[in-house]
Amino acid sequence: MDIGTRSQCARPPAVGGRSAGERCIVCEQGDIALFLEIERVPILCGRLCRSLSAARRIPTARMRLAFCRGCGHVFNSEFDAGVLEYNSEYENALHYSAHFRDYENALIDELIRRYELRNRTVVDIGCGDGEFLETLCRRGGNRGFGFDPSHAPDGYGGRRDGNVVISR
Incomplete structure (x- = not known):
């Protein structure tokens, strides 16, 4: 891609x-x-x-x-x-679409390759539910900080997958 x-x-x-x-x-x-x-x-x-x-x-x-x-x-x-x-x-909940997931996975692979996003700190402003950021961080061994005004804290207290924190 x-x-x-x-x-x-x-x-x-x-x-x-x-x-x-x-x-x-x-x-x-x-x-x-x-x-x-x-x-x-x-x-x-x-x-x-x-x-x-x-x-x-x-x-x-x-x-x-x-x-x-x-x-x-x-x-x-x-x-x-x-x-x-x-x-x-x-x-905003596009992850139910197989087409979108394929697109997102290809995009994440391309971003990791093109911008050498391995073992880095990634900031995602407007991260929504944080799923894209979480996948980018997991696959690249990155740490992530996401910010979104629509973020509703859940049982994770804003922390997801160990290496990702999401805040309003």
Whole structure:
């Protein structure tokens, strides 16, 4: 499986760059370092499209990941909840689909190979239930930290599979 050409993710622009005028959404300090900017990321990630052309029509938005030097919070400074469309077509539990599981397994293999994700620490912002992160960590011998506002703590207290922690 080929997940496409190497994106901006491979070389984050403006690593450690300062963002003028932006403030941390947690502590409200202004000492923010931008470390990743991607012009177009899908805003509807919880939907499996029936065709490549349908997938290409999914709305996109800019993502700018920032690190607050004051409190350590990592966030998308361009996040806009108003553009999210959670409706009857949104289905985050895609693991019931054999087609999706095949796609996910191929994607995980490609990510591990391409970005040498073995024995690393992986951060997944918007990790949903954490299943993708857990599989990526298990197969690559990685440690993972997942963050998702929809996360509902379960009997694991946010810890999954020993090497993965999920938080809101």
